[in-house]
Amino acid sequence: MNLLLQTSHSNLQAQIAVTGSKSETNRLLLLQALFPNITLANTSNSDDSEVMQKALKGNEEIVDIHHAGTAMRFLTAYFAVNEGREVVLTGSQRMTERPIKVLVEALQQLGAQISYENEVGYPPIRIKGQKITASKVNIPANVSSQYISALSLVAPKLENGIEITLVGEITSVPYIKMTLALLNDLDIKTSFEGNVITVYPKKEVESKVMTVESDWSSASYFFSLAALADNAAISLTSYKETSLQGDSALVEIYKQMGVDTHFEENKMTLTKQVDFIPQTVTFELNNTPDIAQTIVVTCLGLGIGCHLTGLHTLKIKETDRLEALRIEMTKLGANISVTNDSLTLVASNAINQNVPIATYNDHRMAMAFAPLALKVPIIIENAEVVSKSYPDFWNDLKTLGFEISEK
Numbered sequence: 001m002n003l004l005l006q007t008s009h010s011n012l013q014a015q016i017a018v019t020g021s022k023s024e025t026n027r028l029l030l031l032q033a034l035f036p037n038i039t040l041a042n043t044s045n046s047d048d049s050e051v052m053q054k055a056l057k058g059n060e061e062i063v064d065i066h067h068a069g070t071a072m073r074f075l076t077a078y079f080a081v082n083e084g085r086e087v088v089l090t091g092s093q094r095m096t097e098r099p100i101k102v103l104v105e106a107l108q109q110l111g112a113q114i115s116y117e118n119e120v121g122y123p124p125i126r127i128k129g130q131k132i133t134a135s136k137v138n139i140p141a142n143v144s145s146q147y148i149s150a151l152s153l154v155a156p157k158l159e160n161g162i163e164i165t166l167v168g169e170i171t172s173v174p175y176i177k178m179t180l181a182l183l184n185d186l187d188i189k190t191s192f193e194g195n196v197i198t199v200y201p202k203k204e205v206e207s208k209v210m211t212v213e214s215d216w217s218s219a220s221y222f223f224s225l226a227a228l229a230d231n232a233a234i235s236l237t238s239y240k241e242t243s244l245q246g247d248s249a250l251v252e253i254y255k256q257m258g259v260d261t262h263f264e265e266n267k268m269t270l271t272k273q274v275d276f277i278p279q280t281v282t283f284e285l286n287n288t289p290d291i292a293q294t295i296v297v298t299c300l301g302l303g304i305g306c307h308l309t310g311l312h313t314l315k316i317k318e319t320d321r322l323e324a325l326r327i328e329m330t331k332l333g334a335n336i337s338v339t340n341d342s343l344t345l346v347a348s349n350a351i352n353q354n355v356p357i358a359t360y361n362d363h364r365m366a367m368a369f370a371p372l373a374l375k376v377p378i379i380i381e382n383a384e385v386v387s388k389s390y391p392d393f394w395n396d397l398k399t400l401g402f403e404i405s406e407k
Ligand SMILES: O=C(O)C1=C[C@@H](OP(=O)(O)O)[C@@H](O)[C@H](O)C1
Pocket: 022, 023, 024, 070, 143, 144, 145, 146, 149, 171, 172, 175, 289, 290, 313
């Protein structure tokens, strides 16, 4: 499904209930499988959370998690310590290109039995669940934080917990802290000092309702819309000023691009400010890789330049996001260059109209480019990809007055 997006509304007003964080949900689904007396509220309705839930509930030998990176990594650890069960864990074509070796080797250090069905280092993998008693493990920390979260999530159920020594620069740190904070909310003791994470064993937890905050990465598209509109007052629920999600850095980032955020109870309202906006912005995004695409497109829409660094993980996500951005932004007339870990956009004012944007099976390519419809009519190819994290995205955009038609 290709969608043509256009709008004559440049004053955006609406209240939108954004789905729960898929990162928090997928952690809590795993923790609920380990501790069934936890109840979850405001969970994500994303495809990635649905496949996670199905995989945890099912009993099949072949478990297919499609495009869901967190599900792939978290379930690798989950099945590795699930004594007596054997599964083949696989996913989409792209998932078979996303590396898993670092996590497999860490689990093998602990005594797990995991082998590769095809290419060494990549899914599909065969896992024979074992009782794990070893607790010390070293892991390179600069490829994906999801490996470290995966080990930490299963650790409370290991006889001796876990002590993880992180080697090298640590990437996507807020996601690791989110994992430990959720464990702490269940009264599971953890520590993260220097490059060592410790998670202590815990047999049972108290019954508790865990309420997921709405998804901040999904909120990023509304920050972009507010920045590109002439006027905006967009209210989003349910959000907290102090969040477990690192992407809440959006508040400070978009302040520099003319968006003010006001919190009241469980709602945040984004308003457009007409203050001075710099000609170029610079951000280090090692902590917040998922909002890189949103920010670049906002800058194009504002006619300003940007220099983004800390982007090395973008090459191994749903697609090579740096290359995808370079190609699609160039189609729109942008002057953009990328390296293995950075991106530079030169300020310019013209944007080509009616350009079909390819989305590369990447939900964030579709959603990041959509706000540009405030400036020029734009076509988003294979628009259904948004369901990976935000199935209601196109409907929510309609409530802001966008005309959306099949092309
Ligand atoms: O743990 C998580 O929930 C996530 C961690 C990040 O991945 P990396 O640690 O691989 O950068 C992020 O990009 C992904 O969308 C979700």
